[in-house]
Amino acid sequence: MSDKINKVVLAFSGGLDTSVILKWLQQTYGCEVITFTADLGQGEELEPARAKAELMGVKPEHIFIDDLREEFVGDYVFPMMRANALYEGLYLLGTSIARPLIAKRQIEIARKLGADAVSHGATGKGNDQVRFELGYYALQPDIKVIAPWREWDLTSRTALIAFAEQHQIPVPKDKRGESPFSTDANMLHTSSEGKVLEDPWEEVPDYVYSRTVNPEDAPDAPEFITIDFERGDGVAINGVGMSPATLLETLNDYGRKHGIGRLDLVENRFVGMKSRGMYETPGGTIYHLAHRGIEQITLDRGAAHLKDELAPRYAELIYNGFWFSPEREMLQAAIDYSQTKVTGTVRLKLYKGGVYVVGRKSPNTLYSEKVVTFEDDAGAYDQRDAAGFIKLNALRLRLLGRRDA
Incomplete structure (x- = not known):
């Protein structure tokens, strides 16, 4: 050479x-x-x-x-999860x-x-x-x-x-x-592709799955768990403090048991071709839904919506291999700033392949039952204020309507 x-x-x-x-x-x-x-x-x-x-x-x-x-988990998976990153809307x-x-x-x-x-x-x-x-x-x-x-x-x-x-x-x-197929595995997921998976019309054979039971065979009774978050990162399950890796591994056990986290995806590779893969991300799927659950009550609307705009770009950078790029680090800084008040507890229901957020609470909650209630709010919200709000937002629409009538 x-x-x-x-x-x-x-x-x-x-x-x-x-x-x-x-x-x-x-x-x-x-x-x-x-x-x-x-x-x-x-x-x-x-x-x-x-x-x-x-x-x-x-x-x-x-x-x-x-x-x-x-x-x-601590330096790669958790920072990514703070962003709610999903490639092409599905892949963790x-x-x-x-x-x-x-x-x-x-x-x-x-x-x-x-x-x-x-x-x-x-x-x-x-x-x-x-x-x-x-x-x-x-x-x-x-x-x-x-x-x-x-x-x-x-x-x-x-x-x-x-x-x-x-x-x-x-x-x-x-x-x-x-x-019959090739696999790649780590604590977050197992991926399988090739051979028996190359025809996207054919259902994935059951023997390809290795991390989760078939949801149809999962327990007939749902299971409820809680995850505690501090500044956007999971720190405990059911009140028991855990390191990042231990927490994810524990969630993997729950996900395996309940058949959670299977994904059959045809994705666009960075090199240009489409490929069909099967992903199993049991604990990560639970964690992702839980993180979004705690953000629902701790993130302001503007911050939450901006994060949702940034997430696809962030996910694409990771998918394409630009973890060490300045743009990923810039996005990470913004995302991490958004997580300073993302602290609290989420309660989840696990049942036959599904994860459902059924409760959330936080010392930093922005949710006000007094303001949102359909009962007497004791003056917490003056409904007459909405008239001016609507008229100002309607101004340009009214001007357009008059012009185009």
């Missing part, structure tokens, strides 16, 4: 793709590979990744398996929000060990290649990025398996032959 690479930090899961990439990097670039495996609460045993890396010649001191669960951005943290940690390791390059296993068709690499370049502008799927000639799973067997790379039995 024209660019000499001495050390490269690889985002490494220990699965077929990244195991083949590890060997390919060693062969193609003749470089030392440093592996980084992020624990984002994906629910998988990560130590096999260490054993796989050692088997393939990576020095023990160059194998990083980092528990990033609290940082992931579970994969998107994990990529900047992985990229950040790869760059930190590269700096620590003096690596020349970083590498990832994202394909040339998807969004993740953009998200990883925008993160790399934002944090280390001159870093060399190696994206094997854009360089090699291994264009199918069959070719990957053949390469693995040729180089004595262990292949999990369930990876032999065509995989």
